[in-house]
Amino acid sequence: DGGITQSPKYLFRKEGQNVTLSCEQNLNHDAMYWYRQDPGQGLRLIYYSQIVNDFQKGDIAEGYSVSREKKESFPLTVTSAQKNPTAFYLCASSILVSGANYGYTFGSGTRLTVV
């Protein structure tokens, strides 16, 4: 079955450490996205990528980095510069078709906690 796989489901990070969240899709979708979800704030866009080797900052990119070396993969690194990284992180993908959009397909998320 096609879908998006995020791993790990739960992740614990010590202060000052970088951690990388994995996102893999086998839907052959062009675009991939990372969102952060905090209680009472909905989902906020961190980074997105429409094509391999290219990505754009979203609304809250500071303290995060991404890469898109393969169409299927879009890992997110939470760096030590991110001052409040404890949150739920969602990866999504979508087809890019001129003039049409059918919404995102989401992964099941990663819960990151700083200890």
Add this chain to the structure above:
Amino acid sequence: AQTVTQSQPEMSVQEAETVTLSCTYDTSESNYYLFWYKQPPSRQMILVIRQEAYKQQNATENRFSVNFQKAAKSFSLKISDSQLGDTAMYFCAFMKRNTGNQFYFGTGTSLTVIP
């Protein structure tokens, strides 16, 4: 910038009854999409319904329907014959057409279906 407002943080409904969730948005665009996503306790984001702004006819998916009022910039979700499995967070989302496909999400409405 686009903003999406969900003014009802929490709602409840008796099983088999009908409930309406509100969503308003602010945009200067004329061409866009609107979505409702459901996030159950598993935290998996699931697409409920989608509306294209140029279509006047309200979208319907089984027990879910929308009331799209473009002039008022309103996009409410009606759930008929509510079921226990409808208990979830519901997010309204806006996307400009022919762009990088960035979604703008509301802060969500937590719906509880009471047996």
